Amino acid sequence: MTTDTHDHLRIDARLDRVSDARALVRTFAIDHGAPEACVDDLVQAVDEALTNVILHGYDGRSGTIDVTVASDGDTLELTVVDDAPPFDPTAAPVPDLAVPPDLRVPGGMGIHLMRLATDSIAHEARPGGGNMLTMRRRMDPRPKEER
Amino acid sequence: MALETTIEHVEEPLPVTVIALDGELDASNFEALVDTVGAVRGGGAERLILDLTAMRFMASSGLVALHSIVRIMHGEAPLDTESGWSSLHATLPSDGEDRQTAVILCGPQPGVERVLTRTGLDRLFHVYPDRASAIAAL
Numbered sequence: 206m207t208t209d210t211h212d213h214l215r216i217d218a219r220l221d222r223v224s225d226a227r228a229l230v231r232t233f234a235i236d237h238g239a240p241e242a243c244v245d246d247l248v249q250a251v252d253e254a255l256t257n258v259i260l261h262g263y264d265g266r267s268g269t270i271d272v273t274v275a276s277d278g279d280t281l282e283l284t285v286v287d288d289a290p291p292f293d294p295t296a297a298p299v300p301d302l303a304v305p306p307d308l309r310v311p312g313g314m315g316i317h318l319m320r321l322a323t324d325s326i327a328h329e330a331r332p333g334g335g336n337m338l339t340m341r342r343r344m345d346p347r348p349k350e351e352r
Numbered sequence: 353m354a355l356e357t358t359i360e361h362v363e364e365p366l367p368v369t370v371i372a373l374d375g376e377l378d379a380s381n382f383e384a385l386v387d388t389v390g391a392v393r394g395g396g397a398e399r400l401i402l403d404l405t406a407m408r409f410m411a412s413s414g415l416v417a418l419h420s421i422v423r424i425m426h427g428e429a430p431l432d433t434e435s436g437w438s439s440l441h442a443t444l445p446s447d448g449e450d451r452q453t454a455v456i457l458c459g460p461q462p463g464v465e466r467v468l469t470r471t472g473l474d475r476l477f478h479v480y481p482d483r484a485s486a487i488a489a490l
Contacts, residue, residue, distance in 0.1 A: 220380035227376070227409065245463030252411050256379045314412035314471065321470050348466060 210237070211275035218259045218268040218287070226251050226272045230283065237276045240346035246322035247274070247281055250340050253315030253322075254285045254294070262289030262336065280324075280343050288335040293328040294319065321349055355381045355407075357388055361397075366490040369397040370483065374406040377414035386430050389421045398454070400425055401486050405459030410467050418455075422476060425454040451478050458486035 214229045216222040230251045234244040251272060258270055271286040297316045319326060323340040331337055345352060355375040362368050369392050377385065389400065400421070404410075420430035458480040460468065468474040480486035 220378070223378060223380065224376060241462065242466075245466065248409060249411070249463070249467070252378060252409070256411060256413070260379065314415060318412055318467065318470060350470075 211273055213271065213273045215269055215271050218263045218270055220256065220259055223252055223255045223259070226255055229272065230274050233274045234281055237281070239281060239344050242346055242348050243281065243342055243344050246342055246348070247283060250319050250322045250342070251283055251285070253319045254283070254338055254340070257294060257315050258285065258287045258289055258336070262287055262292050280341050283340045285338040286331070286335065291330045291336060294338065295326050295328050324349070355385065357385065359392065362487060366399065368399040368401055368487065368490060370401045370403055372403040372406065376409040377407060377417065378409070378411040379413040382413040382417035385417050386420045386424070389424050390430070393424050399490065400455045401483065402455065402457050403459055403483050404457055404461070404464055405482065407464060408461060410464045415467070415471055415473050418473060419476065422452060422455045426452070451476060453478065456480065456486050458483050
């Protein structure tokens with residue numbers, strides 16, 4: 206995706222810093238004309254992604270997380286980069302909400318919400334260690350399940 | 353952003369405790385909310401309305417808090433955070449089954465309501481548009 210504009214934040218891997226990332230994404234999305242449902246989805250996605258990295262990636266160890274949000278005018282893109290051990294949330298099982306699922310994988314609830322909040326999620330293990338998660342959502346005013 | 357709670361006791365038409373949540377419910381503060389409800393229950397509250405009107409965001413950890421709150425208000429232990437998702441779905445009512453009435457929600461913003469729907473947790477709660485209609489429905 207060729208981006209026209211972007212914003213970036215580096216936070217310590219602490220749960221009480223995730224709200225700063227949410228604020229960054231919310232402000233950027235609103236400033237770039239994203240509809241309300243799109244703003245909500247992106248804020249949800251960045252929160253769940255960062256919480257997973259902190260709780261299950263760094264798992265109590267210190268570290269940093271880089272969050273970048275970008276726009277090409279049609280789609281917003283979130284990139285989350287960390288130095289934690291490799292973990293691919295896109296490989297987590299898809300829950301069946303009609304049946305009690307065994308979702309005792311790390312961050313199962315958050316990953317479910319990330320999938321519903323975004324149009325695409327891609328994970329890359331970074332050379333030398335760490336993860337890069339890229340999530341995209343079109344600036345469609347409708348939630349994914351209504352399209 | 354922190355989550356502020358305001359507790360109010362209403363006597364009519366039935367005694368109910370209203371906890372208004374202002375801010376964002378996430379992994380950094382959901383356990384404090386569960387503790388708050390534990391204290392309210394310990395003080396004798398039997399019915400609870402969670403007023404979500406000023407809650408602008410709820411993370412997945414908030415779902416564990418909501419389900420723990422239901423369990424606490426029914427005199428049960430709160431959820432184990434790690435196994436919350438499984439035990440949550442094991443106890444959600446099916447379509448057509450009655451929802452519990454010890455914990456009622458009101459005023460969720462669209463993004464919060466979407467999280468409830470996307471995870472099936474809306475099947476656990478009666479949800480009213482505002483506090484007045486929630487109290488009137490007791």
